[in-house]
Structure formats: C-alpha cells, structure tokens
Amino acid sequence: MTAGRRLAAASLAIALAGCGKPDVTYDNVATQKQTDTAIPAAASVPVQLKAADGVTVFGRYYRAEHPRALILLFHQAGSSKDEYATIAPRLVEAGYSALAIDQRSGGRLFGPNETAANAPHKPGESEDAGYPAAEADLEAALAWGAEQKLPVILWGSSYSAALVFDVAAQNPGKIRALLAFSPGEYMPDKHFVGHAASALRIPVFVDSAADPKEIKAAGAIADAVPGGRATHYVPVAGVHGSSTLIAAKNPKGADANWEAVFAFLKRVAP
16 A cells, blocks of 8 residues: 555644734635625634655645534645635535645645645656645545544545545545545546445545536446445536636536535535
C-alpha cells in the first residue's frame, strides 16, 4: 500500500492571522448572485497538517457554531482550497463545519495553492505531484477530522472526487457519508474508483456536469456502490466539479443543485 493510501498521522498547527484574529472569507459581491451574497461571511482560520510522508498540507477551517458534522472539502485539478471560498460559508450557515485543503496536485485556478508551492520537488520537476500522490493529503485531512469528534463527511471535486472513494474504502467506520462532484476513472488504474466504490457501506451522493459523458461516468461509479446506497443526481444545469454550486460559474443551475446537496446532507447528518 502506498503512502498516499495509508492513514496519515496528521498534526494540527492552527495559526490565527494577525494579532490572534481569524481571517474572514467574504463572497465576491461583484460576481455572485444575490442568493450567494446574502450568506453571512464565515470566519475561518488557517491550518497546517502533516501528511504521512512529511509534506505540509495547508488548509482553511470554517467552524459552525453547533455543527451537525464536519465536511472535508477537496478541490479539482489545477485548483486550491479557494474553490470553496463561497461554498464553505454556505455549509456553515446550514450547520456544517468544513475544512478545505490545498492538495499537492493543484494550482491557482481559484487562488494560490500553498501545499503544491511548498511541497519538496527536484529541480526541473513539475510543482504538481500528480493525482495519486494527493491521496496522502486527503488522508491527513481525515486524520485531523477524526480528532474533532464529529461525524466526518468527504467531499471531492473532479480528480479528488475519484480519490475520496478510495479514502473511504481504506477507512471503514470513520466516515459518515461521501459526496463526489464529477467523479471519473482519472487514475492510471481505470478500475480504481469502481473497485473502491464497491467496498463502501455508507451513503454516497454522485453529481456531474450536464454532459452525457460525465453523466455516464458518474452513473457507472454510483452503480458500483452496493445496496442502493448511492444517490445519482443528474442536474438540469450543471458544470464540472464543485463549481456546479457556484452561481458565478453555473448561474442557471447552482440553486437547484444546492437543494439536492442539502437534501442529501440533512438525510445523512440531521
């Protein structure tokens, strides 16, 4: 089993920005719909975790006052924790704490990726470590989440929506539920996700863009989850990954897609 598939022994180092005051993440009022901008800004604090192979994983923790569960938020390719800058506050408003991390496979699509920028790599080597290596970062987040004494829910976007299935399969009994936005067989082993999905015994929510190929890929993964535990949500208007919930990215479908997400969350973590 690779380091990316072993449970990381994560250590938390929460550093409050400036004079002990937490950073505050606000919605971008210039680009968000009124339904987004009406959400109260959620206070957040930066965190640093340590993956099993020693890589420092940077994240941002959004804490609900009386959390129903802790949702671990993982981004898509070329992206960062800021993919969830408007999504996490909405989860907090609904009563869910959230941790969004930078994975070592990512970039500046939504903002700087501190993990990828600071992870050790050889001269001339790409800063992006690749999808499979990022599983160690997800494991570090899960180890930290287990210390919070809350039900833990995994949430993946694109390539991380593939990895969350394996993380859940490798950690039975530690995860309440799983949400996967635009999952697919993105790993070198083209049966990787389906095999992991077949081992799950938890509720699963699978979403995709409103694209026939994505719908088919997501449906195949949902079908692999045994016992009818998977909800395969096919949006009327959807875009790739977690962006399907961002009004600026998906103005025609974000609201309806949020309704489906909250219906699932209320069922698994009431």
